Amino acid sequence: MTESFKIDENITVKLQELGNKANRITRKAVRESAPGFAEILKANTPYESIADRSWKAQRRMDRLTGKKSKFKHMRDDVQFSGVTQTGQVNVGFGKDTYWRVHFVELGTVNQKANPFIERAIEAGTGPYTESVSNIIRSELGL
Secondary structure, eight states, X not given: OOOOOOOXXXXXXXXXXXXXXXXXXXXXXXXXXXXXXXXXXXXXXXXOSSXXXXXXXXXXXXXXXXXXXXXXXXXXXXXXXXXXTTSOOOEEEOTTTHHHHHHHXXXXXXXXXXXXXXXXXXXXXXXXXXXXXXXXXXXXXX
């Protein structure tokens, strides 16, 4: 014997509204917490003021053209995106410096590894999670 039941349309509408509100609150919490994590990454990014951060071929090209290329420090190029469709915010480095990050993080034959991103993740996970949960609580009125 099968039983059938009917769902009131008002319940369905209210559940849909609740789902939309949850998405909006979650996106807001992630978006507003990202700058704090970006600051932690910036604070953990190594900074060297001695080198010009150019490579040998670039210095040679600068001598030939008589021009002096200026390269950004990684610390000065920390950026974060907006909230993606999957509800994430990407925190990292801009197009001028992203390609060199792995040399510092993982090291090279001539350079010891300096896992600053790993340290930033460890240092930032707690404050980021706390910030997200506080925003969600305040939006829900808890």
